[in-house]
Amino acid sequence: MKRATLLVILLVSLLAGSAWARTAVLIYGMVSNPDAWYKHKVIQPLLASGWADGGMLPMLPNWAAQKAPDVVYTVRMPWWLPLEAQARYLDQVLRRIYALRKEPVILVGHSSGGIVARLYSLAPEKWRVPVAGVITIASPNLGTPWAKLGWQMLRSPMGRMLKEMDDKSERLYAARYLLWELASDKRGNTIHRMAYMRHPEGVKYISLVHMRKWGGRRMDDWVGMMVPPKYQDLRRVPALSGRAMTIPVSAGHQLDKRDGWVLAQLLRREF
Template sequence: MSIYRALLLSILILAAPLAAQAKVAVLVHGYLSDASTWERSGVNAMLRQAGWQQAGYLGMSPAGLVDQPLPHKDSDKLFYTVNLPSLAPAPVQASWLQASLDRISRKHPGEEITIVGHSAGGVVARLMLVQHGAGKVKRLITIAAPHLGTDKAIRALDAVDDGGMFGMIKEWMVREEIGDRMYNTLEVSRGILFNLVPPAPGTLLYWLNIQPHPDIEYISIIRSGGYVIAGDLVVPPFSQDMNQVPALRGKSKVYITVQGHELTPNDGRLLAEIL
């Protein structure tokens, strides 16, 4: 009799529907931005329209990790936003991102995670993967990310370089042109700006781009211009393509969008299709 019971139990287990595995995405903002940029840009709205639900927000405070769950409908498609110190050097941001991912992974044991990084957030996410490993991350999507750097970072560093005989005069002239607030912001963010200069010996991107990367899926969303749209004026298109990274040559899928550097609802629509 016990044999028949065991056989019946096995049949019932096989016949029972498997629990649906949730899709989990983590959205990482870029320089001079924060977690709210995904909401303000309309990306979150497009994801919700496609059935995604925001499950929470994570950030850091002097007391440690801030984990703010958000009320949401039952869904097998969940996303989180993380708030990083966007003026801090990339390694600092990568450590904060890793702490957030560890917490999210514990919330969703056995489920795969996709990271979506916009602009510098894409570089921070890639640095985190190289330094700390992929863990449960199975896919990295970057949007307009400067994987090969941007000349804008060089110009920003030059603007706040007040050394030399005429340093004080130069500082006064630059402050007059861009304002005290922006000048002070550039000054305190020299670390991340140096991390985003084009690869050359001694730079972060030179080191990062030749390191072994985790064997996960890589997707590059690249900005391009059109007849009436200038395209991305912050990061050149070739720099946004992870296939141009020596360690990832030929490993990234590519999607091209005709728009500027900033996030728009179109990014949400495209992400909903990719995810």
């Protein structure tokens, strides 16, 4: 009798553990790389709270982490490509993760990476990997006025000169169409269309809004308004009115260790 009871308890524990398993995928934005999540101490609070590091995909998966209840991955993205092309690339990576984990993913994106994550969630019939939630960090969810300026600069002779300088500059030149997609005042561009597209009811949408103002001693303080707070706020997206959650974070545009603390709490509380 005792043996049967222990088996029942073990079975219930296993089922409960699998039910609470979570998979998070971190997506960086323009002119960045997966190391940013470590450099700015965003991923460390997740690891300290029990998440396993699944490695960087598609190149360096950590196979030992795959059976952990909660696993967080970083992705090396072609950040200079248009949003749709980035979403297609992300789909290939997520399919690899889904083949291992068999559970919905939580997409966390910084800056334009958050827009790629949101775009991916809008077409579940196309991509086939289920999404449990999208968390954007300092993302231009309603575009940004500065994208138009960057687009105009890259179309000028100065922008064409960048193409000849080095690999990173060539990629920046290639990102001119991406900047057009993210411009806040271009009706009909991708970010404008997304604002009115149906966002699936089963997906949680959360925005971390970086609030630091202009000025200060750090360079990030001066670029902190690259995406002004009101353009980051998912609650202002017409299709998400009354559905999205927004959390203010005292930071400039770059990732910040405060993002890690907030993420760890959000993932525990909301998913």
